[in-house]
Amino acid sequence: MKKRLLLFTLLLSAAAMNVVQAQANETIFRNTGIRKSGGYAALSSKFTKINGSYANMSELYGGWFINRRLMIGVEGAATTNFIPVPLANQTYPGNKMTYMYGQFGLMTEYVVASTKKVHFNVNLLTGSGFTLQYDRREFDDWDFDDWDEYDDDENANFFFVMEPGVQVEFNLLKWMRFSPGVSYRQTFNAKGNGLSDKDLSNISYNLTLKFGFF
Numbered sequence: 253m254k255k256r257l258l259l260f261t262l263l264l265s266a267a268a269m270n271v272v273q274a275q276a277n278e279t280i281f282r283n284t285g286i287r288k289s290g291g292y293a294a295l296s297s298k299f300t301k302i303n304g305s306y307a308n309m310s311e312l313y314g315g316w317f318i319n320r321r322l323m324i325g326v327e328g329a330a331t332t333n334f335i336p337v338p339l340a341n342q343t344y345p346g347n348k349m350t351y352m353y354g355q356f357g358l359m360t361e362y363v364v365a366s367t368k369k370v371h372f373n374v375n376l377l378t379g380s381g382f383t384l385q386y387d388r389r390e391f392d393d394w395d396f397d398d399w400d401e402y403d404d405d406e407n408a409n410f411f412f413v414m415e416p417g418v419q420v421e422f423n424l425l426k427w428m429r430f431s432p433g434v435s436y437r438q439t440f441n442a443k444g445n446g447l448s449d450k451d452l453s454n455i456s457y458n459l460t461l462k463f464g465f466f
Contacts, residue, residue, distance in 0.1 A: 290317040291325075292429075292464025298329065300437065300456040302353050303447060308333045311458070313359045313377075317466065323361040327377050330354035334388050341446025343407050346387035351445065353452065355381040355413050355437075363421070366466060373431070374418050381413035381452070383445045409444025413437065419460065431460040 293314035300307050310332050315325015330352060337349040357379010365371040384407050417435025424430055439452045 287319055290320075290465035291315060292317055292323070292462050292466060294431070294460050294462045296329075296458045296460040298435075298456045298458040301454050302331065302335055302351060303451040305335045306333070307331045307335055307353065309353070309456070311460075314464070315359065317464070320366040320466065321363055323359070323363070323375075325359050326357070327359035327379070328354070328356040337385050338446065343385050343445060344387070348388045349385055350388040351447070352384050352386060353381065354383075355379060355415070357413070367423075369423050370420065371423075372418060372420050375416070375435075377413070377415040377417075379413060380410055381439050381442065382408060382410045383442070383447050383452070384408045385445055407445070409442065409447075411442040412440040414440075415456070417456075417458070419458075421462075423466075427463060427465070429462040429466070431462060433458050433460065 291314065293312070296311035296313070298309040298311055300309065308331065309329045311327065311329035313325060313327035313329075315323050317323045331354070334348070335351040335353075337351055342349045355377065357377055359375065359377050361373050361375040363371065363373040415435050415437045417433055419431040419433030421429050421431045435456045435458065437453055437456055439449045442449050442452050
């Protein structure tokens with residue numbers, strides 16, 4: 253009788269422990285942690301308009317790639333071509349005054365079905381944009397010492413910028429991806445160099461190559 257009572261007590265205790273454990277494991281959010289960690293860098297050529305003129309931007313971004321879904325990193329980009337400054341808006345008189353637009357800040361990218369040959373991602377830049385003017389003469393006549401005359405508070409103008417985008421991504425190799433996409437650049441409180449938010453905010457089309465550990 254004592255053995256049966258002891259056995260019954262042990263079984264009842266085991267059942268109670270299972271119930272307690274089951275209750276302890278019930279949570280709203282799963283804490284799965286970081287299962288896979290990697291990283292990549294992206295080189296992008298962007299095609300857009302600034303102040304109504306065609307603009308080409310070279311962009312570099314990259315960072316930490318978590319669980320094949322989320323990339324957290326930094327970005328920097330700037331225009332590379334001639335964007336004419338109207339005579340009335342020239343900070344300094346010059347034969348070939350051009351605008352330069354640039355941006356830098358936090359870059360996040362969320363990738364859907366990263367292991368598939370073709371998939372897509374959404375990304376977001378939040379950071380600072382800037383504009384300045386300089387005299388874009390023939391490349392073989394450039395003297396970088398002359399840039400000092402344009403380096404002052406009146407020429408450089410900084411403001412907040414956000415740029416959400418989406419890309420279609422093709423897995424070319426295990427370490428390389430091709431990602432054409434589109435984004436929209438929105439600036440806030442841009443006032444200098446004769447440029448407003450309306451002049452700087454526009455859609456961008458981009459061609460991107462990514463290299464790294466995916």
